[in-house]
Amino acid sequence: MKTVVLGAGSWGTAFAKILGDAGNETVLWARRPEIAMAINANRENPDYLLGTRLGSNVTATTSAAEALDGAEIVVLAVPSQTLRANLADWAPDLGPDATLVSLMKGIELGTTMRMSQVIIETAGVSGDRVAVVSGPNLAHEIAAGQPAATVVACVDMERATQVQDAITTSYFRPYTNDDVIGCELGGAVKNVIALAFGIAHSMGLGDNTKATLITRGLAEIGRLGMALGADQMTFAGLAGLGDLVGTCMSPQSRNRTFGEALGRGQSLEEAQRTTRFTAEGVKSCLAIRDLARAHGVDMPITEQVERVCHEGVDPKVALKTLMSRATKPE
Incomplete structure (x- = not known):
């Protein structure tokens, strides 16, 4: 399965590692070219997770269109207050049935919308295509392979299970839930x-x-x-x-x-x-x-x-x- 993580900060990079370790072909989008180049050349993110090695099935790019081409799971990992502007640029390249996964933990200023609501409105997708991942997930501990658990919330339990299967590893244990509001x-x-x-x-x-x-x-x-x-x-x-x-x-x-x-x-x-x-x-x-x-x-x-x-x-x-x-x- 091709998966994409849009955002190469600490949690975005750690999540790309999880996806890769679970056996998925994973593309990590980085805003800065030097980050993408370092990941591809040295298999690590020098600015956020220095010393954490990414598997060979994780690659990086600065082209969102290239990253999104054929992606079945699209993970959004940008700062919450920048989501709307970024997603407006990315929306035309989203697959017609791609599952959109939010890692963001915030409420939008001005609208007081939760991140899933921003995704639905900005990308023009139905709510059953949006999942939320939330839990005690400190990026550096997970990147080091320390055991952790999380919740995948989606109103469509089949999609929640799809995401759950895509991120299950020996050190990362996801549970499913249909309470998107509560998790966010x-x-x-x-x-x-x-x-x-x-x-x-x-x-x-x-x-x-x-x-x-x-x-x-x-x-x-x-x-x-x-x-x-x-x-x-x-x-x-x-x-x-x-x-x-x-x-x-x-x-x-x-x-x-x-x-x-x-x-x-x-x-x-x-x-x-x-x-x-x-x-x-x-x-x-x-x-x-x-x-x-x-x-x-x-x-x-x-x-x-x-x-x-x-x-x-x-x-x-x-x-x-x-x-x-x-x-x-x-």
Whole structure:
């Protein structure tokens, strides 16, 4: 089977490795020619997964049209806020029945759309052609062959199973699910909670605080999910609690690392310079806040993360605001 990964960042490259290790002919699209050349010449991505060897059935190109020609599974692995513009360029080259797989964990600014919704609208495809992969999937650990599991969500279970079969390896175990909404919300909101976790960590706060953020963060995810029609059981699984714990606890997590910079008192711009990237949760917290308000959902941690990131509120003030909220039943 020919498979394509559009986006050669850490997770896109690791996912191409998974597809290749599962026996698929896999093409990895890279925006920069030097990345594609390095992968083809040296079998590794020097900027994102240096030291991880890609199999001979993984090749790289800068031509999306070339990559998409004959592809049965098309994996989208670009930053969530760039998806719409990129996909508009790629849509004419998509196969008429190709399965589109989203690795992205964000909510689009302005529209408050989930990534699957952006794909459906921009590519002009039916919802049953779109699958979502989500779980505790830190790219460097998976690239190193450490055991991990994930969820493949699609309303068409035959397509979910097709993707599941295409990415099953000795170190990567996918489960199927039909709750696309829940899987996407779990992946997007956990990035915001991980920012809060990173802030708390660098402020020197202890395990009680961190455990509180994880569990109350999960409650926020669940409330938003209930309002949007997700299955609450999804949030107890890999795409919910599993992804949330992995992203909060790991020093490899971009969102946690970015939160740590904010917790040290850095501004948004200073944190971006220090970490040299923008974590997905930084932009998505605005869209998630708007989505929650539109549905009348209370998300106090998300609200305070947005204030720290985009309104310059001191993290200590944000913490005091959270702790001074009126008491209520759990």
